[in-house]
Amino acid sequence: MGKPADTPMMVQYHEIKSQYPDAFVFYRLGDFYELFEEDAIQGAKLLELTLTARNKNSENPVPMAGIPHHAAKNYIDILVDQGHKVAIVEQMEDPAVAHGMVKRDVVQLITPGTKMIDGVGSDKQNNYLAAVLPGDGTWVLAYIDLSTGELKATTMYRFSDVMDELSSLEVKEVVLRKNDEQTTRQGLATQLGERGLVISTQTITGENATVSFLTQPLIKSDEVAATSMLLNYIFDTQRRNLDHIVPAVSYERLTYLKFNQDTRTNLDLIENTRTKKRAGSLLGLIDETHTAMGGRLLKQWVLKPLRDQHDIESRLDLVQAFQDDFFTRGALQDHLKSVYDLERLSARAAMGTMNAREIVQLKRSLLTIPGIKAVLSDTTSILNVTGNKLDDMVDLASLIEEAVVDDPPISVREGDIINDGFDEKIDNYRRVLHDNQQWLAQLEADERAATGIHSLKVGYNKNFGYFIEVTKANIVKLEANRYERLQTLTNAERFVTPELKEHERLIIEAQAKRTQREYELFVTVRERVKANISRVQKLAQQIAHLDVLAALSDVADNRRFIRPIFTDHNSIMIKQGRHPVVESLLSVGEFVANDVLLDETTNMQLITGPNMAGKSTYMRELALIVILAQMGSFVPAEYAELPIFDQIFTRIGANDDMAMGQSTFMVEMAEANHALQEATAHSLVLFDELGRGTATYDGMALAQAIIEFLDAHIHAKTLFSTHYHELTVLADQHASIENVHVGAVEDDTGHLHFLHQIQKGPADKSYGIHVAALAGLPDELITNATKILTALENKETVITTQNQPADTMQPERSGLSEQVALFNVDVADKETQIILGALDDFDILKMTPVDAMNALNALKQLRK
Structure with missing residues (x-):
């Protein structure tokens, strides 16, 4: 409740605000929405408004900020897009007839989840x-x-x-x-x-x-x-x-191919991970849809591929039909360009917010349906059946065509919406208004003749109505009391007569009745649309499906995709598979295609080879081919035979989650654990460089244990990329594991050339130093790294200072299993032993960055 000193208006405001404490309250006052108190202070900052005060001279002025009513939508969108809620408070009665305080109430609460999506680029997005x-x-x-x-x-x-x-x-x-x-x-x-x-x-x-x-x-x-x-x-x-x-x-989620957010991100399914834009993503590549509904449906298909083979094949049959009939597809898509967003138009009709221009958009969309049906009916394929199921809604389209003008104004309350000949009353009002122009022209001619003032004119002003205007130089020519003075201008006087006043009354009445009648008829038409919403929505779904299937056929043609084959055998046979997004960024013929072959007895490929050679691309392209196939699309390959997968798991790239206090290695292990806990023999697992976020032997041990766990317990089809060449011996010990590598060759000068070709067997070496040279590291550094690598490969530990010449290094032989101790605990003093004991108690993998800093500070205090 408001304070005792509050005005009745502020009492009303506080009552409303108490019901919506977590929302900005837009309180309607005349032509403005006002924000008060803390809402005004915060709103002024967020919306860059001028902060003023109500009752400025009082002891406790009320902070206040105003927003013009006509511009409110832009300000509301800014707040909602930033995660805020906005309560719209309107006057519930006419202030002119209200007794006491005007009643006000919240007519709508706009929140991030209830905001109606609109604007450029948002038509293919759901909210x-x-x-x-x-x-x-x-x-x-x-x-x-x-x-x-x-x-x-x-x-x-x-x-x-x-x-x-x-x-x-x-x-x-x-x-x-x-x-x-x-x-x-x-x-x-x-x-x-x-x-x-x-x-x-x-x-x-x-x-x-x-x-x-x-x-x-x-x-x-x-x-x-x-x-x-x-x-x-x-x-x-x-x-x-x-x-x-x-x-x-x-x-049920399990009726779809399941993958989590990490996989969606790793595969750039919806947006490019680096740019956060659709360009450079799978969806951005294959979205050739022509309607908003089709664009939204395609995104849903990408995120939820199917697992039922019959449903997948049904989609593929339609894509095939469109691909086999290029001319039908092209004609259909020409019609689709004229179809507006039927789903959102239906919503606006239901809510009563559909304006005349939107109802014309609905009409134009419906008028394309007979053409679409005719195009599909001319075929002898399953497209004929699909076309016959479309409801062209001729009745509704004809009503709108007869009632509403083709180019109406945005406002539905200012007239000029209804066609001539649709309603007799409106025609009569228009006739009166048209005759008015002739009447005014005749009045002007008569008055010029009677007064002898040839510059006299009859005009209209929104504030003063109709008037007779005479320049001041001609005032002397007027008979006394001929006109009633209305307005004085700098160079003229304006007058009115009883006859002109009466005519104005008739005209204003005709104008008001015409406008009201047009609005009533428009609402009637809109109600007819509302009564047919279910038909419009069903049609929207059918059009969206046709749009997506034709678009996928376009993509198949333009990018050389082929129809996948699904098999009951647990084997993968992809010939000349390609990563569609990477291929689209390269010149024609530059992308190197690869086979992916895992028969029923082979569950895992251990992939070795240099960085930048294409291991990750090879792994990702398999996942994308699976997703495309199971969503009902053709795939980028020369031949593709696949089982139906239930889930895809990926661990690709080095990412941390600092907000949740997880290091790169912790995220890596968490994602690996997710796959190990959830994967089945029907899953696809992609692990890239597991174990690199910790010490060499820890990482290698974990990588080997994960490989053997997958082989012994899960039996999922797995691509496992690694730089631990020691792990390649596992292929000799496990029949279901095979080695493959990405080819690379050195020329006579020692320069490395990537072949981007997957070849049988393990790589002969990692080529890490060669890649470092390609990155432009100093020659001296590369030479030194090469010598150190040679020593390590000879099982030597090289101890040297940073500036010691390479030819004076004295290698000290040591087994690689031996580690150099950082501290000799046996001879450490008591203070050092306390610090080392504290270090032993730290659970680093569970510490957040803040925890680590606090722990470090605590060690410093021990040192003091």
Whole structure:
């Protein structure tokens, strides 16, 4: 409640603010939204507004910042994009007739998860809002895209899977159950908040008819509860019609090829890891779609490839059909260029925000459907059947064509929306307005003749209405009291007559009635659209599928992709496989293709060879071929025979997670453990340089143990890249492991040339120093490194100072298994022994960077 000294308006503001403490309250005052108190202080900083104060001369002035009503959307978008919420407070009654304080209320809460996506580059993006509900040994996730009406739910058994699905969906806001135990909710909020997610809460209330209808397809009670909570949050915050939301769909993650966020990042599936843009990613390469719906659907296919062979083959059959009929594909895509975002147009119709230009976009989209059907019907393939299933919605398209002009204004309340001949009343009003121009022209002619003032004119001003204007030089020619003075200008006087006033009243009345009548008819048309939302949404899904399949056929043609073959045998046979993204960045013919051959008896390839030679590219291209194949696309190869994989695991690149206190090596081991715990014999595992983040022998021991564990217990198809040449002997000890290497040759001058070709057997050496030379390290350094390497390979430990000439080095022979002690504990003093004991107690792998700094400081204090 407000303080005793608060004005009635501030009392009203505080009552509203208390209901939305975590939101910026945009409080409507006339033509402005006002921010008060802390909202104004923070909002002025974030939005670069001028911070003023209400009651400046009082003892406690109220901080205040204003935003013009017409520009509010831009400011709201800025706040929401930064993770804030905005509560829109509108006047609920006309101030002119209100008694006392004007009633105000929140009409909408805009949050990161409920923001309606728009703007350049966002048409192919979803904006998901999710709800997470802990169950009895399970976790339920429900999510919705408010801009399209898509609603789904799934049940998982580990919180890590929930986090991964949230990452995959790029969720920005999560709703938690408000009546959960506080410790449970706070724990969840902390974990979710650490990943940058906005947290909201919602009380689970009794079901209403709408919620019951939308959750009816769900069988699991926990999924019903989570979805109901999500829907109630939507209804409470949006407070408008949401008839475009489709009934919920339940899905199982295991029905799709599963991979986590690390794999999505390592493979550059959706965006390039380095640039954070679509260009340079798999999606950026294959997205040849022509509609927004198709673009969003293609992204979903990339992130969720299929595991059911029948469903995969059904998609491939349609891609094949489009590839076999180039002219049909081209004609279809010409029509698709005229199709707007039917899903989001449906949402705007349901919410009552669809304007006249958008309804014309819907009409133009629908008018393309008969052409699409005709194109597909001319074929003798399965495309004919697909075309016959399209609903061209001639009834709705014809209504819009008859009712709405082709180029309407944005505003729906200022007229000029409805076609001539559609409504008799509007035609009559327009006739009156048209006749008005003739009447005014005749009045002007008559008055010029009567007064003899040839410069006299009849005009109109928005503030003063119709007037007769006479220049001051001609005032003397006017008869006394002929006109009633209206306005004085610098060089003229403006007048009015009773006749002109009466005519103005009639014209204004006709204008107002015409405008109101046009708005009413437009709303009627929009309601017809709303009544047909389910038809429009079904059509949108069909068009999106056609768009994606035709696009994949385009990609297959343009990039020489072939149809993959799926086999029941657990073998991989890829001939001349290529990394599609890397290939697209090189000149034609420059990319070196490779075979990937793992028969039923071979589960693992140990890949050796120099850095930069193409080991990682070889590994990634296999994963991308698998993903493309199982999403229903052709693949970059001359021949591809594959099993159906259930999961893909990758450990590629050196990454840390400083925010979570994990070093590069800890992340490496965590990702390896994830694969070892989850992989099955039907999985694909890609491990690149495991063990390099620790001491040589530790790393080699871990790498060998992981290889043998995979071989003994999991039997997954595995590509294991390593610089530990000692591990290549494992191929002699395990029948399911084979050695391959990336070829490289030295010329007569000692320079290294990469062949980028995968060859049988292990590499003869690592060529690390050659790569260092290619990187441009000083010749003196390279020469010294070569001598040190020779000594090490001869099992010599070279002890030298930094400036000691190379030819004076005195090698001291030692077994490589021996290590030089950093400290001689036996002769160390008591103080040193205490410090060494403290070091022994540190669990470095579990320490965060801050913990490490604090530990180092503690050792310094011991030294003092």
